[in-house]
Amino acid sequence: MEHFTCSYPASQRRQGRALVGCVGSGDLEVLLEPAMADFTLKVTTSVNGSEPRWRALFDRLFATREDLPALTLDIHDFGATPGVVRLRLEQGLETLDLEDSTHG
Numbered sequence: 001m002e003h004f005t006c007s008y009p010a011s012q013r014r015q016g017r018a019l020v021g022c023v024g025s026g027d028l029e030v031l032l033e034p035a036m037a038d039f040t041l042k043v044t045t046s047v048n049g050s051e052p053r054w055r056a057l058f059d060r061l062f063a064t065r066e067d068l069p070a071l072t073l074d075i076h077d078f079g080a081t082p083g084v085v086r087l088r089l090e091q092g093l094e095t096l097d098l099e100d101s102t103h104g
Helices: 051-062 082-103
Strands: 002-008 018-021 028-034 039-045 069-077
Touching: 002 051, 018 082, 028 082, 039 051, 051 082, 069 082
Parallel strands: 039 069
Antiparallel strands: 002 039, 018 028, 028 069
């Protein structure tokens, strides 16, 4: 098992929580929770040596964004492809957006 963390500056606070996906069958689970300052991704993966691939994906998705919410994303991976990772991240953020629009 490999564990690592990536963080990016956040520009806004969020209050909602979301859980998308499930661990198993080559999939992954993402738990999104409010944070105090940064947009932080905490990865636990069954694929040892994959940290550079994950960091490259996160940098491509988040490094240049200025609208990131202050969230902690706990990612539990069981060999998901980069496409599935991106899909789950987008689903989680969209779930929070929908929650905000119904409570706002």
